[in-house]
Amino acid sequence: MHSPSPKAAESSASRIPEIRVPGTLTLIGLVAGLVLGLVLAGNPMAVPILEVAGPIGSLWLQGLQMTILPLVAGLLFTGIVETIAVASAGAMARRTLGTIIGFLALSATLGAVLMPILLKFFPIPAGVQFAHPEDPGKVPGIADFLSSLMPENVISAAAADAMLPVIVFVALFAIASTRLADEPRRLLAVLFEGLAGAMMVVIGWVLRLAPIGVFALGFGLGVRSGGAALGALAHYIILVVTVGSVMMIAGYLIAVFAGRRSLPAFAVAILPAQIVAISTQSSIATVPAMLASSRKLGVSATTAEFVLPLAVTLFRATGPAMNMAVAVYAAKLAGVELTGGALVAGALVAFATTFGAVSLPGTISFVSSIGPIAAAMGVPLWPLGVLVAVEVLPDLMRTVGNVTMDVALTTAVDSSVDADREEAETLH
Numbered sequence: 001m002h003s004p005s006p007k008a009a010e011s012s013a014s015r016i017p018e019i020r021v022p023g024t025l026t027l028i029g030l031v032a033g034l035v036l037g038l039v040l041a042g043n044p045m046a047v048p049i050l051e052v053a054g055p056i057g058s059l060w061l062q063g064l065q066m067t068i069l070p071l072v073a074g075l076l077f078t079g080i081v082e083t084i085a086v087a088s089a090g091a092m093a094r095r096t097l098g099t100i101i102g103f104l105a106l107s108a109t110l111g112a113v114l115m116p117i118l119l120k121f122f123p124i125p126a127g128v129q130f131a132h133p134e135d136p137g138k139v140p141g142i143a144d145f146l147s148s149l150m151p152e153n154v155i156s157a158a159a160a161d162a163m164l165p166v167i168v169f170v171a172l173f174a175i176a177s178t179r180l181a182d183e184p185r186r187l188l189a190v191l192f193e194g195l196a197g198a199m200m201v202v203i204g205w206v207l208r209l210a211p212i213g214v215f216a217l218g219f220g221l222g223v224r225s226g227g228a229a230l231g232a233l234a235h236y237i238i239l240v241v242t243v244g245s246v247m248m249i250a251g252y253l254i255a256v257f258a259g260r261r262s263l264p265a266f267a268v269a270i271l272p273a274q275i276v277a278i279s280t281q282s283s284i285a286t287v288p289a290m291l292a293s294s295r296k297l298g299v300s301a302t303t304a305e306f307v308l309p310l311a312v313t314l315f316r317a318t319g320p321a322m323n324m325a326v327a328v329y330a331a332k333l334a335g336v337e338l339t340g341g342a343l344v345a346g347a348l349v350a351f352a353t354t355f356g357a358v359s360l361p362g363t364i365s366f367v368s369s370i371g372p373i374a375a376a377m378g379v380p381l382w383p384l385g386v387l388v389a390v391e392v393l394p395d396l397m398r399t400v401g402n403v404t405m406d407v408a409l410t411t412a413v414d415s416s417v418d419a420d421r422e423e424a425e426t427l428h
Helices: 006-014 023-040 046-087 091-121 142-148 154-159 163-177 182-208 210-225 228-257 263-280 284-296 301-314 318-334 340-354 362-376 382-390 392-427
Strands: none
Touching (some): 023 210, 023 382, 046 301, 046 340, 046 362, 046 382, 091 392, 163 362, 210 228, 228 382, 228 392, 263 284, 263 392, 284 301, 318 340, 318 362
């Protein structure tokens, strides 16, 4: 079996134009806005500044929101087509893909279950107030969720920002396109790749203004909430990182029980790759270190060189769990009470959109991944405008957790291949 080189992991990302995001300036803008808001809280001078800052923050958020639907359509279509192509590459590919799909579904479920529990026992600090004119609308229940799965008119659903039925339609459209002849299938793939790439460029433009938009949002939050706003951001980071940590711990369990490696051996072998992940904040850049970790664990070169690039491309294990956690936290900040139907809808979208995710700066993947989940659950987008400024810290957990799970998955696949070989030799 031909084993792709680690460079194959860059295929999906290589079509996306390079985007530079002022992450440090965005964080500085948030801090400056919060501090100024704290200083002027209760002062009449804050009123005219709020009258200007409020519309600026809203305009910036609208700029982000307008890109979400076409971006998700482009990325999801491309991701599903590539996933189906991988499934036809052989038995090892199908085994790996099946395991990936199972754990991504588990990750989405974990986020939908764990984050509400954490918020119940560790609620958001009292006194945090977001004031925004946007009406979150009716939160979907179970009946609403079931009836929304198939849109009567996909154009009307898109116009109403009904994310879940649009995602169902795009997924079916992508699957159907794989049954076409080569030429029309290729043309559709190029069209959706171009759509996703163009939307990424637009998001890059909008995010260049993030320091201004986040400053405006942070100022309003500081004026209304005072010191509680800082406590809420720290509380948010801790809870979201906790959810990601649970998924990372699952990687150790996979390596022990499915990969049949000892816990100390796996912990020692994976540590260098985790250090590289922290320093680079990129799973792709960590592929060589992950290959080295796999060799230390006795994984065959054939398995490691096939599974790791595939895992880096498709298996963002912490993504569904942490994205759901962020969306649930945003709902709490916005005062939206989530029903069971809303959580199910969010988990499905978190699972589906993972296949269209690409390796990009944290602020961009934050918007493109969590925006659709929030929309599916009836959660307004504006709390994300503040939370995106501190994404750099949870993003470290995302990368380390994904790298850990990628190597654990590789050991599990290698173990299953060895088991199949032993069984065949026994039968022979």
